[in-house]
Amino acid sequence: RSLPAMLREDRHALSLLGAGLARMLPxxxxxxxxxxxxxxxxxxxxxxxxxxxxxxxxADGHRRLRGVGERLPERFAVALSVNAARLHDLSPLTVLARGYAIARGEGDAVVRSVAQTPPGSALTVTVADGEIDCIVNDTRRIEVAVEDWKEDR
Structure with missing residues (x-):
């Protein structure tokens, strides 16, 4: 008997809550x-x-970025000129201008040792202002080998 009465009370309470919610919702x-x-x-x-x-x-960021961008080539210009000077100093043409020569044997191969040039070999020697055609008469080894000289450096 009490169960239907409780259901009626709960339905009534639920309808009151629904009515209150309907008033508050708008x-x-x-x-x-x-x-x-x-x-x-x-x-x-x-x-x-x-x-x-x-x-x-x-605008401030753009101005700062433009300023950095304008200074950037200056920094690299200095490095570029230093590297260009170093490259010039290492150039074979600069070496020739200082009095050195480049000897080439058969097939235009650079002669690095007297063993590559037996007597009678033809050489082309390049100097600063031209080339000299030569025939090897004799060769002599010097006391200090190239390998020893490289180790001393």
Whole structure:
């Protein structure tokens, strides 16, 4: 007997809660809409100042980047001129201008040892202002080998 009575009481309580919710629901839906509208109005007022502030930051970053970009070639220009000078000093033409020569044997191979040039061999010797055609009469080894000289350095 008590079970149907409890169900009736619960249905009644549920209907009261439903009626209260139905009364409150329109107010709950309109309150956030009003807050959203108010926030949208404030954002519209502040939006232009935010854009100006970030525009200034972007312009400042652009100016700094341009300044760095303009100084960058100067730094590399110095390195380029140093490397160009080093390359010039190592150039075979510069070496020839200092009084050295390049001897070439058969097939234009550079002669690096007297063992490559037996007597009677034909050589072409390149100097700063031209070439000299030579025939080897004799060869002599010097006391200090090239390998020993490289180790001393």
């Amino acid at each position: 107010g709950l839906l309109t309150a956030p809409r009003g807050a959203v509208d108010a926030d949208a109005g404030r954002l519209a007022l502040r939006g232009s100042s935010l854009v100006e502030r970030f525009d200034a930051a972007v």
